[in-house]
Amino acid sequence: MKKGLLRSCCRLAAGAALFAAAGSASAAWPDKVIRIVVPFAAGGSTDLIARKIAEGLGQRLSANVIVENRPGAGGTVGTEYVARQPADGYTILMGSVSTHGSAPCVYSKLPYDAIKDFTPLTVVATIPNVMSVNRSVPANTLQEFVALLKKDPEKYSFASNGQGTSNHLAAELFKTTAGVSIVHVPYRGSGPALIDLVGGQINMMMDVVMTSYPYIKDGKIKALAVTSPQRSAMLPDVPTVAESGYPGYEAMVWFGMLAPANMPEPLRQKLTDGLVQTLHTPAMKTYLEQQGAQVSDVAGPAFGAMIKDEISKWCKVVKQANIHLD
Template sequence: MSRRRSRGMSACHTEAVQQRRNTMKWIASMALALCAGGAFAADYPTRPITLIVPYGPGGTNDILARAIANKISPTLGQTVVVNNRPGAGGNIGAQQVATAEPDGYTLLLASSGVFAVNKWLYRSLRYDPAQAFAPVILAGSVPNVLIVDTGVPAKTLPELVKYAKSAQPSLNYASMGTGTSGHLCAELFKAQAGIKAEHIAYPGSAAALTALLGHQVQLMCDNLPTALPQIKAGRARALAVSSAERAPLLPDTPTVAESGFPGFDATAWFGIAAPAGTPAPIVERLNKEINAALQAPDVARILGEQGVSFRPNTPAQFSQFISAESAKWRDVIERTGSRAD
């Protein structure tokens, strides 16, 4: 018995020693990796950086990307090149970043669709945004504005709700495409207001606005910068903005929340991310540089002209924001049964 006990204790001791050795090896390897990552980050960047915009040139995403790239290139000591890769609601460009080396040399600037919506809209999506990207920064947001055809008698949001509930046949609303911020904003409003309105998707904001101005549809939620010229010209009537606060470009127009729907917030937003696995020191460096760039007077002026608002934030805060937005829009998409493929 004594000999057996001795053998058992010896085996336990050997196993414990081996576990300690394995643990020490793991700690040593992690320390080495962290040191290597820190050294790599200290030298970063040593070559040009590509900032992929998964949409065509000329839009708010593109304007924002180029303003940031021009501002951070001198401070990083390397050129940041903007590369437009449009297609499939942003999925083509996003997929390229998702599969890129996690070394900080391929970045993504995309809208809420890529980060929080497309996962629920596309059955064929080949990546999970929550797993594929390392969030860097929430680069800004733009409110949508709920506008109506001037033939609609409503002058306020409560009046529109009353009118919509009695309209026969039910109203039609336009969007710039299924799953866009304007489409989801309208669906969220419909659900909270308890009204019916038929969705008609158009290939872009210009076509949707043309339908509204041509009296083919009665209302739509559109990005404020796009709709503003028509509002100022009196060809469309703004009833409310979708952001939590009033928009500086339209200060006399109330928010949806102020108009009787507390907590309503449905903005179009833009964020920058790196491939998952990018060393934390690189992500932090990029966050620091972009935060500074977005607060520079010349960049702030460009953003203001586009109706973009920005508040400094961290990678962790952006990650939490993405999670909350993804959950919100998942519920809307599941309720409406919307699909893009």
């Protein structure tokens, strides 16, 4: 009896020590550099937004917050890297619909589990795509463009940032929704794709509002519809796909902050609070709105549930379009 009691006391003492150590580490955090890992090249939309967040989060936490770019394989290289790091609050991933929505569907051998290997912190923002066509395309509305596609399905083409990317899948979802056929031409990024859209080498592209907007504003391409549930503040005169006759259609680009799995709850809460407060400052909200993005209120478990829904949605599209990258 005495030995059993002693063993119980020892287990309780060990558990208390571990709890105290975790609490102490959380209380001391942050006492070194926090890295926001962007799994894409510097200069893109994900990178630019991450750098603004790093600046604001650093000021809020009185810490040194830096951005580290680890591009490769459609964002999966940097994402896997974060998944293998300690869940100590010093390494955060700037994830996206690509890394945690479409990648689990298009890669049969993805080197991480988008759900089990991460602690969801908060969605940063959502950005709609805009469907645009070359000026020579004889259509000024989505309905008119669909009529052209149904009349001559082999004549028209659409560009994407690459096979299996979010804007590729957004277009594939539209093809299924509208019951049309259009030839896919993958590019290595939105820059060269937009140049060829302007030049008429391809006819249509779905791309985030922030990068297409300058071409639309200058009249170099025609915007037919946006893929969000509501119209974009940057393009208030452009209807949504749903408004244009396809209710329920939605294909948003989103960015979100995630940490490695099994982060202690007190630390997760402190980090999430810091990020949410940073995102809701007037300066940050204004910056995101200028990029055509909207700050999100989805955080914690709700973000985790959103990731599951996104994977389910895009895997159906991938299966129907028979897309595989390995």
